């Protein structure tokens with residue numbers, strides 16, 4: 001049996017760590033708006049671009065293809081995984097809202113949308129780590145998942161994802177003091 005840290009589900013866990021760090025940065029920048037600082041449009045454009053292109057376009061699509069579908073092949077539809085999918089669809093609709101409010105120059109609304117988005121994303125990540133990842137570690141074949149991740153990892157989408165990881169580190173560093 002594969003040890004927990006050797007299972008390739010750890011790839012998704014590592015992506016969660018980066019996403020959580022960006023969510024913390026979003027909350028900190030939103031706190032500044034709550035305390036009267038002006039909007040930094042570059043921050044919100046970069047943060048929302050990371051959420052759209054990395055969280056939604058890269059991380060969530062691989063979660064659905066490589067974790068949720070294989071688990072559902074074993075168990076059939078599960079309520080908890082249906083909720084995960086519904087979160088992904090909901091985030092696609094909400095993900096741009098802080099940036100739209102920032103572009104409209106509305107600091108109060110930007111902060112409110114940002115706190116709401118960060119809170120819901122965190123809950124989603126915790127649910128995945130509590131339910132989806134343990135099921136995937138138990139029931140998704142580690143070698144097949146490793147091969148599938150390696151295949152995706154050779155393509156242009158993976159190179160794009162690495163650029164977006166650099167963007168995330170820029171976002172984290174750019175929160176104002």
Ligand SMILES: [Fe+2]
Nearest residue numbers: 060063124128
């Ligand atoms: Fe997810």
Ligand SMILES: [Fe+2]
Nearest residue numbers: 059063125128
């Ligand atoms: Fe996730």
